[in-house]
Amino acid sequence: MVVKVAKVQKTNLLPVVEQSEEEKMTVKKYLRGEAADLGELQDKKLKGQLAVREDLYGKSAQAAAQAEKWLMPSEGGYLEVEGIEKTWRIKQDAIAAEVDILSSRKQFDIVLPDFGPYTLDFSLSGRYMIAAGKKGHMALLDMKNMDLIKEFQVRETVRDVVFLHNQKLFAAAQKKYVYMYSDNGTEMHCLKEHGAVTKLQFLNKHFLLTSINKFGQLHYQDITTGEMIGNYRTGLGRTDTMEVNPYNNVIGVGHSGGTVSMWKPTSAAPLVKMLCHQGPVTAMAFHSNGHLMATAGMERKIKLWDLRKFEVLQTLPGSTKAMQFSQRGLLAAATGSFVQVYGDLSGSQEYSRYMGHSIAKGYQIRKVQFRPYEDVLAIGHSKGWSSILIPGSGEPNFDTWVANPFETRKQRNEKEVRSLLDKLPPETIMLDPTKIGSVKPATKKEMPTKQDIEADKEAAVEGAKKTPLKKKTKGRSKPSKVTKKKQEAIMRAKKPFLEKQDEKVKKKRKRAEEENQLPKSLQRFARKAPAS
């Protein structure tokens, strides 16, 4: 039976629509990099299989682009001005007058003058917030219902606070140690190894609690097993800024000498050390795409760096103590009691002023944090915290399996179990996370250096000396015989190395002879490299 494939003519019932530039860009985004070059492959079977796979990748990228175009429930926020109006002159009151009640309720000021500058953190889904004042006041809030879940006073300096994998656990860097609390205020753990921590960060996918303390020591602790994965001395003194690069989970630390160093948990030396500013680095922020970093120095400059080339893209003026990038790429920089929000409005990676907000004079801003999946910027300052609306800063469409602001208890528990199953080992943190699963280029095998050969020889001789000789009876283990046996063992261990040396010497002599045989004019063509 011969299988005949009838040639089906593709009839175009619908007119073929040309893909616009925008659609092509979205398809490119979903392709996640360039296609593999199959031309170099010799293996025909593999080539065929890979060609089919590349085709499938193209199709799935198209389907994802279509889903983005038609199926996303909401579009992002925006702020459009007419005529000679400028976006950075628009005040929060003007915005409040134009938006709905639910959104205008997201603008508020909480004044708590007694307990010191406040620092805050949001959970991954943006629903829960923890605020901690320096004098020991900690409050856990549900931002959707504006509920106070728990507040308590620890009567100690609290320098930083961070949520762990969900709102059920958070860690606070207190005067001497780091403490872990559950959401009903119970102290769960006291982590003594970290010491007096100035900044805390949590790596979500690896379940690693990272801290930098007063002496510049970086600690990585796995909170599922309690094991301390890494404990490194940065060697560059006291640091106040530590941020996570969300793209590759590398920790960036800003030092008082103006250098920024990047760390991973499996190496004692930093991955990158770059001199960013002429004075201490006062604030840092990483963009979610992983190749844009903003640093602020004491010399009143904000620099935007491209992390692929480690070059400055742009310099902005401002002496900033707190900075953060939003999910959509807006940069909030806070100086004193004024927050400036920058954005790349023209789409050309040039950041310009977008919006600004000044809180009451005299209040010092300690932290700015964008609320995930909302157009809200939370500001922690010396007399409490405030929240303002920044249209266009949050990601409008959340993915239920990544972060769900409307999570139920069951969904939260299920998510916890699944993320524990998918917990990444600390070795997966690297500057380029796409290297996992890629083919390592073939490296030439290096010849062992003289020192290596010597070291091997010494090791072999030591091994031969150490092997115990059997004690024989009837006069067969006389001292003279024992020493003779030992000498023989050492000679046997040395033999292969001496043979190699002899070979080398012989080769050299042979080459010298060959060179001598040639007439002088041709001696420059004598073989320099040994024939393989």
Add this chain to the structure above:
Amino acid sequence: MKVKVISRSTDEFTRERSQDLQRVFRNFDPTLRTQEKAVEYVRALNAAKLDKIFARPFIGAMDGHIDAVSAMAKNPANLKWLFSGSMDGDIRLWDLATRQTVCQFPGHQGAVRGLTASTDGRVLVSCGTDSTVRLWNVPLPSHTQDDSSDNDTKPLATYVWKSAFWGVDHQENGELFATAGAQVDIWNHNRSQPINSFEWGKDTVISVRFNPGEPNVLATSGSDRSITIYDLRLSSPARKMIMMTKTNSLAWNPMEPMNFTAANEDCNCYSYDVRKMNEARCVHRDHVSAVMDIDYSPTGREFVTGSYDRTVRIFQYNGGHSREIYHTKRMQRVFCVKFSNDGSYIISGSDDTNLRLWKAKASEQLGVLLPRERKNHEYLEAVKNRYKHLPEVKRIVRHRHLPKPIYKAASLRRIMTDAQRKKDERRRAHSAPGSIVNKPLRKRRIIKEIE
């Protein structure tokens, strides 16, 4: 001034009633998911480990025969039934679900060498060393439920011929069947003598197989180390190819009927395209002793082989090495294997008088799967296949426990082939360039092809 701020109303994003499912919103943006490759890698590693935990391929053994199982036949009309014949002439019909004998067909005086069922599944043809071909009526499934399990049936017809038979195969959708013995005979159900006979040389024909796609083409293997292709419409054989060692059994690929695979005495299986027989398409090497029987899966993507070295292996149709090996301490020389018609099970008949039922995919979950379970299995399989080349995952996926004699025999064979290859390389390096030609293994084992 135009302003819009993200504002989500709760009822749009949560379910209406408690009986509803929770609402799911998707955003496939890669920037929301960092370190995707690392997550996939961890999942692949866990999937490989889980696979090994759930790998329990052996389902059960069917015992009843009192001598080695020499032939098996599938019933094309019934998935659950299997015929088997043993060296003492006992033919049994097994129900694979209960692993019990449905009925027996006594009558053969010597070993049963070949068994085959007609395409409608009503007639069973058996042949043996007592030079007889017997046709039996296969009972209907409804009948067997009434009667007791040990049912003796009388043969429909018995044809006696001149010499012992070695194999039999039935034509696809036809009335003819072919027997292999001193020559290839073509029989009709109703005639007591073969209607046609083919012969090329004076050697015994060991096995015969009809092509599933082209019902008039059949392939045979002979004890003169040849594979011969016959066409019933021609009066003489079509093509013959002589190899270095004898082929014990053949099987046609049901999805690509121009390809067949030959199970050879030199521990390899050779896949050929019948249109171009001067070179094998693929050589499947993994067994350490003669391969006795071979059968293709109905998907045409893999085949199972049983070998004299007491193992059953499953190969990919285009792969050089086996993807799976099954062995038990109690299973001795495997003489026949069959892939079930739904592609999920393997049945092996061996020297220790037992038939064994195995799963084709060792860690497969049998039974009805929920759609979510099925999707999860498919995802884990896909992510494991994507990363199975990385060393940690590969170490787990590849690992199989081999019995010591087979492990030793395999490493010995490897040493021997490596030594041979080195010697050939040195010979080539020390002779004039181009004087020694490098013949690929696909061609090396073929002596010649005759029209």
